[in-house]
Amino acid sequence: MTEELKNNNEILLSIRGLEVNFHTYRGIIQAVRSVSFDIKKGETLALVGESGCGKSVTAHAINQLIPMPPGKIDKGEIFFEGKDLLKLSEKEIRAYRGDKISMIFQEPMTSLNPVFKIGKQIADVFMTHHKISKKEAWDRAVRLLELVKIPSPASRANSYPHQLSGGMRQRAMIAMALASPEPGLMIADEPTTALDVTIQAQILRLLAELKAEIEMSVLLITHDMGVVAETADRVVVMYAGRKVEEAEVHDLFEHPGHPYTLGLLNSLPSNEKYKGQTRLEAITGQVPDLLTIGLWCPFENRCKYAKDICRKEFPEKTEVEPGHSIWCHQVGKLD
Amino acid sequence: MVRFLIKRLSLLIPTLLGVVTLVFFMIALSPGDPARVMLGERANKQQLETLRAELGLDQPLGTQYGLYLKRMVRFDFGKSIKTGRPVMEEISNLYPATIELAFFAMIFAATIGIIIGVLSATRKNTWIDFTSMVGALFGVSMPVFWLALVLIMIFSVGLDLLPTGSRMNVRYYFESITNFYVIDAIILLIREGDPKYLSSAVKHLILPSVALGTIPLAIIARVTRSSMLEVLTQDYIKTARSAGIKESRVVYRYALKNALLPVITIIGLQFGLLLSGAILTETIFAWPGLGKWLYHAIEARDYPAVQGGVIIISTTFVLINLVVDILYTLVNPKIRLQ
Numbered sequence: 052m053t054e055e056l057k058n059n060n061e062i063l064l065s066i067r068g069l070e071v072n073f074h075t076y077r078g079i080i081q082a083v084r085s086v087s088f089d090i091k092k093g094e095t096l097a098l099v100g101e102s103g104c105g106k107s108v109t110a111h112a113i114n115q116l117i118p119m120p121p122g123k124i125d126k127g128e129i130f131f132e133g134k135d136l137l138k139l140s141e142k143e144i145r146a147y148r149g150d151k152i153s154m155i156f157q158e159p160m161t162s163l164n165p166v167f168k169i170g171k172q173i174a175d176v177f178m179t180h181h182k183i184s185k186k187e188a189w190d191r192a193v194r195l196l197e198l199v200k201i202p203s204p205a206s207r208a209n210s211y212p213h214q215l216s217g218g219m220r221q222r223a224m225i226a227m228a229l230a231s232p233e234p235g236l237m238i239a240d241e242p243t244t245a246l247d248v249t250i251q252a253q254i255l256r257l258l259a260e261l262k263a264e265i266e267m268s269v270l271l272i273t274h275d276m277g278v279v280a281e282t283a284d285r286v287v288v289m290y291a292g293r294k295v296e297e298a299e300v301h302d303l304f305e306h307p308g309h310p311y312t313l314g315l316l317n318s319l320p321s322n323e324k325y326k327g328q329t330r331l332e333a334i335t336g337q338v339p340d341l342l343t344i345g346l347w348c349p350f351e352n353r354c355k356y357a358k359d360i361c362r363k364e365f366p367e368k369t370e371v372e373p374g375h376s377i378w379c380h381q382v383g384k385l386d
Numbered sequence: 387m388v389r390f391l392i393k394r395l396s397l398l399i400p401t402l403l404g405v406v407t408l409v410f411f412m413i414a415l416s417p418g419d420p421a422r423v424m425l426g427e428r429a430n431k432q433q434l435e436t437l438r439a440e441l442g443l444d445q446p447l448g449t450q451y452g453l454y455l456k457r458m459v460r461f462d463f464g465k466s467i468k469t470g471r472p473v474m475e476e477i478s479n480l481y482p483a484t485i486e487l488a489f490f491a492m493i494f495a496a497t498i499g500i501i502i503g504v505l506s507a508t509r510k511n512t513w514i515d516f517t518s519m520v521g522a523l524f525g526v527s528m529p530v531f532w533l534a535l536v537l538i539m540i541f542s543v544g545l546d547l548l549p550t551g552s553r554m555n556v557r558y559y560f561e562s563i564t565n566f567y568v569i570d571a572i573i574l575l576i577r578e579g580d581p582k583y584l585s586s587a588v589k590h591l592i593l594p595s596v597a598l599g600t601i602p603l604a605i606i607a608r609v610t611r612s613s614m615l616e617v618l619t620q621d622y623i624k625t626a627r628s629a630g631i632k633e634s635r636v637v638y639r640y641a642l643k644n645a646l647l648p649v650i651t652i653i654g655l656q657f658g659l660l661l662s663g664a665i666l667t668e669t670i671f672a673w674p675g676l677g678k679w680l681y682h683a684i685e686a687r688d689y690p691a692v693q694g695g696v697i698i699i700s701t702t703f704v705l706i707n708l709v710v711d712i713l714y715t716l717v718n719p720k721i722r723l724q
């Protein structure tokens with residue numbers, strides 16, 4: 052596996068059989084179960100699924116920011132440029148954080164430190180990873196603020212977070228995430244969820260432009276299929292800690308294969324495409340409890356196509372087209 | 387910042403006026419004739435009249451208040467009935483000793499308290515955390531006089547390491563300049579190059595500072611711990627970690643600066659309490675401070691002395707509050723820029 056990855060220059064990040072559990076006093080929460088996917092260089096991969104399905108936990112496993120305890124990465128490998136990140140020491144992984152793997156978060160209001168100037172916060176990241184002077188780091192911070200299109204960046208660098216609007220703060224967050232010479236992977240954990248629609252569009256456009264300018268891959272976490280359609284190259288759909296479908300964005304929207312994906316697409320307000328089909332509207336029923344979840348298909352209790360087999364075991368992968376895989380016992384029998 | 391300072395300073399005047407007025411009416415309206423109380427049962431009419439005239443008690447209340455305010459502006463508190471010396475002179479001799487003690491006690495309490503608070507927050511639920519918090523519980527519930535006596539028994543009587551009983555080795559010929567002995571000793575060190583004064587002054591400060599500072603230390607440790615625990619769960623801490631910032635820097639810079647906000651308030655409050663509440667410590671260590679003096683003044687119903695002491699202490703309280711507010715805005719840009 053390692054050899055194959057080393058030889059494959061296309062792939063930046065490869066997650067293999069990741070299992071993350073939270074050992075709480077109530078029991079073991081199986082947050083992520085045997086999840087595997089790759090991110091190619093320069094690609095935007097969207098990780099979608101409803102709240103609590105393990106998107107953030109998967110992303111945080113990459114740079115090991117899961118709170119441990121209670122969290123524990125019990126199985127799996129995460130290869131980044133051919134190196135298994137899970138085998139690195141805390142010090143070694145820290146060298147990746149903010150340098151080759153950076154992150155932006157959902158809440159621009161609370162994700163920046165309220166008592167430091169934003170220029171200082173960005174400069175600090177530079178100084179963590181490079182031997183440069185304070186002045187030089189500050190100048191680079193200002194240049195980054197300019198890159199993310201913050202007006203009058205030199206004076207804005209002197210602002211405190213609360214002096215900026217939500218959209219501006221998210222730009223500042225992005226600037227902070229770019230504070231490395233050539234960012235390898237940017238993990239954007241719901242970067243636009245907390246913003247209103249116009250600002251959301253601006254931020255997504257900014258991310259797209261930056262990607263064209265800087266060679267980086269983006270792992271975009273969202274539960275908004277509209278955002279996926281606009282920005283992603285490929286999509287991984289997760290449900291209750293499992294990967295249930297993976298496809299190029301076009302394929303996914305054209306031929307969704309998993310009943311859950313179908314449900315997600317149908318709940319898009321502007322979606323005309325599936326009008327004719329059996330409309331699933333909102334998906335009924337409850338997400339299973341991750342504490343007691345069994346080994347079979349986790350969507351079984353909400354799936355109107357479920358048969359006996361679905362309650363027995365988790366399905367094998369079915370590759371319906373090259374690059375389009377579905378984990379469902381009922382593939383092709385959905386009509 | 388300048389605007390904030392001006393605003394804050396101008397607010398000082400009504401506050402101080404309020405304090406001074408309150409003290410005036412507390413004494414003017416207290417039951418009984420102050421002159422009679424001061425001079426005792428056997429004083430004759432002549433003596434009473436003289437004292438009343440001296441204190442202005444024969445004037446109507448309004449006039450008295452006006453005269454009183456005029457005197458207060460000049461920090462003129464009159465003469466002590468017990469000693470006959472000007473109250474302000476006594477205060478300026480004694481208060482520096484109290485301030486010095488309270489200051490060192492607070493430095494001890496704040497540094498150790500913050501360190502303990504941070505350590506137990508970052509090592510939550512380990513033995514370090516448990517030991518510190520049990521220690522803090524002891525710290526707040528320990529009677530000061532008991533701790534003081536134990537300290538004296540161990541370090542002074544037993545091990546003969548540290549002196550007690552005054553502010554400076556009595557055998558040194560030492561004339562105070564500022565009444566802050568540490569400052570005096572530093573001046574002497576510069577002037578005469580002899581460090582013995584400084585070393586003696588600091589040594590004399592250690593035991594009373596520890597005794598006086600233990601309760602605030604415990605309180606500061608607890609406040610720091612809980613504040614720090616809360617800050618460490620904040621999103622911006624996760625941001626800092628995700629940017630690869632070293633954990634020690636995340637804790638001591640990114641988190642601590644935010645966590646210090648409530649701690650600063652506590653430090654100011656505790657410092658004010660130490661200034662007025664050091665009576666026990668001052669008595670046990672024979673520390674010639676204001677607390678002990680004020681205690682005796684109240685006992686003797688030495689009204690001018692009480693008045694002066696209360697006003698000086700409340701004024702310090704108000705000033706400490708101002709300093710806390712300024713520190714607060716220095717740490718928290720949100721307030722500063724409003």
Ligand SMILES: Nc1ncnc2c1ncn2[C@@H]1O[C@H](COP(=O)(O)OP(=O)(O)OP(=O)(O)O)[C@@H](O)[C@H]1O
Nearest residue numbers: 073080082101102103104105106107108109118121
């Ligand atoms: N610190 C934690 N302690 C215990 N359980 C946790 C912890 N963090 C996450 N989990 C569990 O892991 C599961 C997945 O959480 P995760 O944050 O990855 O969801 P998500 O897909 O990112 O959802 P959202 O869209 O709400 O952000 C949750 O159901 C939760 O129960």
Ligand SMILES: [Mg+2]
Nearest residue numbers: 106107108240
């Ligand atoms: Mg999440």
